[in-house]
Amino acid sequence: MVTTAAAAHKPQQQQTRVLIVGNYCHDVLIQDDTVKAESLGGAASFISNVVNGMSIPCNLVSKVGEDFKYPVDYTPIVIPTSKTTVFHAYFDLGIHGNGHQDRVLKRVCACDPIRPSDLPDVRSNFGMAVGVGGEILPETLERMIEICNSVFVDIQALIRVFDSVDGTVKLVKLEETGFYSMLPRIGVLKASSEEAVFMDVEEVRKWCCVVVTTGKDGCKVYWKDGELRISPFSANQEDPTGAGDSFLGGFVAGLVQGLAVPDAALLGNLFGSLTVEQIGLPKFDSRLLQRVKDEVQTRKMQYLHCERSDNELEFLKPAGHEQFQASLGSAKLIPPCSSQARPWTPSNSPKETEKTPIPHYTVQAKLLVNSVYEEPIQTVEGKP
Ligand SMILES: Nc1ncnc2c1ncn2[C@@H]1O[C@H](COP(=O)(O)OP(=O)(O)OP(=O)(O)O)[C@@H](O)[C@H]1O
Ligand SMILES: O[C@H]1[C@H](O)[C@@H](O)[C@H](O)[C@@H](O)[C@H]1O
DSSP, X not given: OOOOHHHHTSOOOOOEEXXXXXXXXXXXXXXXXXXXXXXXXXXXHHHHHHHHHTTOOEEEEOEEOTTOOSOOSSOOEEOTTSOOEEEEEEOOTTOOGGGOXXXXXXXXXXXXXXXXXXXXXXXXXXXXXXXXXXXXXHHHHHXXXXXXXXXXXXXXXXXXXXXXXXXXXXXOOGGGSTTGGGGGGOSEEEEEHHHHTTSOHHHHTTTSEEEEEOGGGOEEEEETTEEXXXXXXXXXXXXXXXXXXXXXXXXXXXHHTTOOHHHHHHHHHHHHHHHHTSSSSOOOOHHHHHXXXXXXXXXXXXXXXXXXXXXXXXXXXXXTHHHHHHHHHHHHTSOOSSOOOOOOOGGGOOOTTOOOOOOOOOTTEEEOSSOOOOSOOOSBTTBO
């Protein structure tokens, strides 16, 4: 893996494998002025969901307020003087501003930033800077670079700014942020295709690996000397929320287990495709997860016949990549252990007369159909 000079000089303490840094949040999905669903959100929750699903040990640093309302595997830091970060996602088809194709996001509450002193005093193999609401500060990323062998960054943690009146998420150019000079010391920068236009990919790829996710078309990996398109898996999209986060979780899960970049990106595409098929935080079927883990083990055995370096990202497609893709694709076809009712989705917006039963699609999300939701939707903290 990419090892930074700073990391190489640190005393080798016990390592946890993956350190995820970013705030949990409350997601509210809205269409036609109605709350359609609420879910645990934040890139940290989607990524840990995948990494845990793949049985990879990790540690997570997140801040929430006392109003935080979901059960989670990694206890967040509770800030008594702050509220949990809240995002409202508007799926109204009429809204297409600000480069968002499928939804407009508004941050209506923001919890405190994560500071260097909040990070554990223990080395990690992979650090993931995955903020959603501006909680990753330049000094936080600096500290992550010091304590992690390789740092993966979601560009959304770096380039989001928030409208001072209604919290609408806007993006700024990466060069204009205080993070730009750190690029040579990070391992991978991940962006969606909408976010990628806010950086000069040709410039950034000279410094670190760039992965651009392209929705139903999969993703593209750029590095100094080359680029590769990685094929998608087909999916019936219900809700795009968190697809990029789950992609990053799958990608890192693959790399942690020693897969080459193209194979790890396939795993990212797989988890991205599984995520868009459910609303909010997805619940992965246990048989599917087992099969994916088995396929990864089989793939690793195939690597034993190839000469590979242990401390650098391997970019070239290893022999058998297409077979690995087919195996993961067939894992996706395993019927789920239990069938699920079809919930509300941005694309199948329910008619007034439809009475959809409330489905139990994930333990950590609840669905409000033609809502009996009584609290007013806030557009900005403290304002109706
Ligand atoms: N409709 C789809 N069909 C199949 N795979 C998809 C689909 N949408 C997304 N994916 C997978 O998920 C990955 C991430 O999707 P996308 O590029 O939309 O990220 P994103 O815009 O960052 O998502 P979000 O902001 O909602 O987390 C893609 O690279 C792809 O592998
Ligand atoms: O839960 C979601 C998810 O993490 C998205 O990737 C992010 O863009 C949103 O801000 C967040 O509310």
